[in-house]
Amino acid sequence: MITLTDLAYVRIGTQDLDTQAEFAQRIVGLELVEKTADTAYFRADNRRHCVQFVTGEPRSLSSAFTVADGDLPAAADYLTGQGIEVHQGTADECAERHVKEFISFRDTGNNVVELVSGQTHYESRPVRFARPAGITEFGHLGLEAPDVVEAQKFWCGHFNIQVSDWIGTKACLMRFDPVHHKLAVFDDNTGLGHVNFQVESIDDIMRNYHFLQYHGVEIVMGPGRHPQSTAVFLYFHGPEDVTWEYSFGVRRIPEDSGWVPRHFDVSQPDFIDMWKGGLAGAGPKWSERTL
Numbered sequence: 019m020i021t022l023t024d025l026a027y028v029r030i031g032t033q034d035l036d037t038q039a040e041f042a043q044r045i046v047g048l049e050l051v052e053k054t055a056d057t058a059y060f061r062a063d064n065r066r067h068c069v070q071f072v073t074g075e076p077r078s079l080s081s082a083f084t085v086a087d088g089d090l091p092a093a094a095d096y097l098t099g100q101g102i103e104v105h106q107g108t109a110d111e112c113a114e115r116h117v118k119e120f121i122s123f124r125d126t127g128n129n130v131v132e133l134v135s136g137q138t139h140y141e142s143r144p145v146r147f148a149r150p151a152g153i154t155e156f157g158h159l160g161l162e163a164p165d166v167v168e169a170q171k172f173w174c175g176h177f178n179i180q181v182s183d184w185i186g187t188k189a190c191l192m193r194f195d196p197v198h199h200k201l202a203v204f205d206d207n208t209g210l211g212h213v214n215f216q217v218e219s220i221d222d223i224m225r226n227y228h229f230l231q232y233h234g235v236e237i238v239m240g241p242g243r244h245p246q247s248t249a250v251f252l253y254f255h256g257p258e259d260v261t262w263e264y265s266f267g268v269r270r271i272p273e274d275s276g277w278v279p280r281h282f283d284v285s286q287p288d289f290i291d292m293w294k295g296g297l298a299g300a301g302p303k304w305s306e307r308t309l
């Protein structure tokens with residue numbers, strides 16, 4: 019069993035680094051920490067960076083979680099013993115990620131996952147956000163998998179991960195600390211589903227909504243409120259199909275609270291947005307009535 023302590027970063031390939039970098043700053047609001055000819059790093063909280071774009075194929079490259087200093091060798095042995103192929107990060111790869119050490123492997127959805135220790139943090143320097151989106155931290159990652167049940171068994175079987183809620187068998191929201199979820203797996207082929215940032219208030223969600231609309235950014239979903247975490251959310255599309263999410267007010271589940279995962283019925287209009295609860299039994303549409 020491997021103990022995860024935090025989310026670390028996500029690495030995303032891009033064919034257009036300049037556009038991604040501009041969007042991450044001007045639209046998402048992140049701080050650009052460093053940009054070279056083929057990579058750009060973005061900061062949202064005390065981590066030196068939590069998003070890295072790398073020139074290449076436009077797809078998710080890896081998602082990373084932190085383990086305690088000294089835990090990596092045992093984690094590598096454990097995974098190898100389970101028949102999972104493990105790559106030991108080289109010195110150059112560690113330098114590129116700004117970590118002391120990392121290993122990588124593939125999950126059941128074929129996503130590359132990295133376990134890192136010694137990620138660089140900037141504890142005392144405030145984040146220089148590119149715009150006042152209200153971001154407080156890198157919140158969670160959504161990963162895709164063709165079989166969510168199999169993915170859940172993998173994550174809960176090998177890591178200190180617990181299920182917080184199921185959305186049918188289409189999505190599973192999982193936690194490894196009191197935050198309702200820092201990992202969401204949902205039904206799709208493989209790859210990165212979305213990158214979430216927590217924001218300070220509902221007002222930030224609404225201000226961001228109007229800001230995105232003004233800039234013609236495609237809103238994927240929201241503003242709404244997830245019945246699972248109770249967070250108010252807003253999803254939007256960036257270049258090359260990257261989905262970003264702002265959310266506010268995620269539920270915390272104290273350890274030993276006896277939390278029992280709920281199962282949300284995807285046939286209900288409010289299964290993912292409780293503000294759609296009024297649609298249940300709403301009857302024929304007023305706008306389509308015959309006069």
Ligand SMILES: CC(C)c1ccc(C(=O)O)c(O)c1O
Binds near residue numbers: 263290
């Ligand atoms: C749409 C996805 C799977 C989802 C569902 C629920 C929450 C939440 O409760 O906060 C999410 O953050 C999601 O990304």
Ligand SMILES: [Fe+2]
Binds near residue numbers: 158160202212214
């Ligand atoms: Fe999410």
